[in-house]
Amino acid sequence: MRLAVDAWTPTEFEAQLRAKGRAYHIHHPFNVRMNAGGCTPDEIRCWVANRFYYQVCIPRKDAAILANMPDREHRRLWVERILDHDGQGDHQGPNAGGIEAWTRLGEAVGIPRAELLSLQRVVPGVRFACDAYVNFAARAPWQEAVCSSLTEMFAPQIHKDRLASWPQHYPWIEAEGLGYFRSRIPLASRDVEHGLRVTLAHFTTREQQQRALEILQFKLDILWTMLDAIEKASCE
Numbered sequence: 564m565r566l567a568v569d570a571w572t573p574t575e576f577e578a579q580l581r582a583k584g585r586a587y588h589i590h591h592p593f594n595v596r597m598n599a600g601g602c603t604p605d606e607i608r609c610w611v612a613n614r615f616y617y618q619v620c621i622p623r624k625d626a627a628i629l630a631n632m633p634d635r636e637h638r639r640l641w642v643e644r645i646l647d648h649d650g651q652g653d654h655q656g657p658n659a660g661g662i663e664a665w666t667r668l669g670e671a672v673g674i675p676r677a678e679l680l681s682l683q684r685v686v687p688g689v690r691f692a693c694d695a696y697v698n699f700a701a702r703a704p705w706q707e708a709v710c711s712s713l714t715e716m717f718a719p720q721i722h723k724d725r726l727a728s729w730p731q732h733y734p735w736i737e738a739e740g741l742g743y744f745r746s747r748i749p750l751a752s753r754d755v756e757h758g759l760r761v762t763l764a765h766f767t768t769r770e771q772q773q774r775a776l777e778i779l780q781f782k783l784d785i786l787w788t789m790l791d792a793i794e795k796a797s798c799e
């Protein structure tokens with residue numbers, strides 16, 4: 564006979580989700596080396612050019628989630644995520660968006676805009692990982708797709724680490740190029756507030772809560788796999 568296990572309280576469940584931070588790509592050897600100043604300019608360029616594919620996939624996966632959201636109040640919040648990355652209004656203006664900010668990072672590390680946008684430097688492992696995220700978001704129930712975005716709980720620290728260490732280790736990168744990292748700190752916190760609210764309300768039995776942890780692990784694996792592929796590509 565299978566005994567039902569009590570559900571975690573919302574506080575316990577949130578603590579279980581946050582404990583997944585131990586598998587965040589902040590601990591990946593390539594990320595550790597990058598933030599310790601151990602990357603060559605070519606390795607930095609490899610990371611920036613490959614990570615750009617994640618940047619362009621984010622608003623596509625958010626649009627897929629939006630299409631699956633029946634509730635207007637959730638859509639009103641979620642649509643912000645698309646605009647954060649795609650931008651609004653003038654392409655050079657204050658709301659130019661995250662993709663534009665990333666192209667400026669590209670230029671600051673020496674990747675011409677057209678080369679970055681062409682995606683010609685994106686390696687297969689990064690492409691597969693990002694495509695898996697977009698696919699999952701399109702096919703899964705929208706609450707599961709929202710849950711998969713919760714790696715953002717751990718993102719402010721990785722952005723802060725870059726802002727703190729890159730100017731010292733990579734003085735050849737113009738400081739203005741790091742604007743993307745700065746911009747994401749408040750946005751990630753806002754995203755997480757909504758994402759956690761949906762997740763804590765939707766996954767209420769212990770079985771469902773375990774499923775949420777598996778979804779978060781799937782997303783952690785996507786980010787980890789990207790760095791595995793970038794690490795391999797950058798030493799070729």
Ligand SMILES: O=C(O)c1cc(C(=O)O)c2c(n1)C(=O)C(=O)c1cc(C(=O)O)[nH]c1-2
Binds near residue numbers: 711714722
């Ligand atoms: O630089 C990073 O390490 C990192 C990680 C993540 C993440 O944890 O998924 C995101 C971002 N950055 C980011 O900038 C971003 O806009 C973002 C959106 C999402 C998402 O899943 O919806 N993750 C992330």
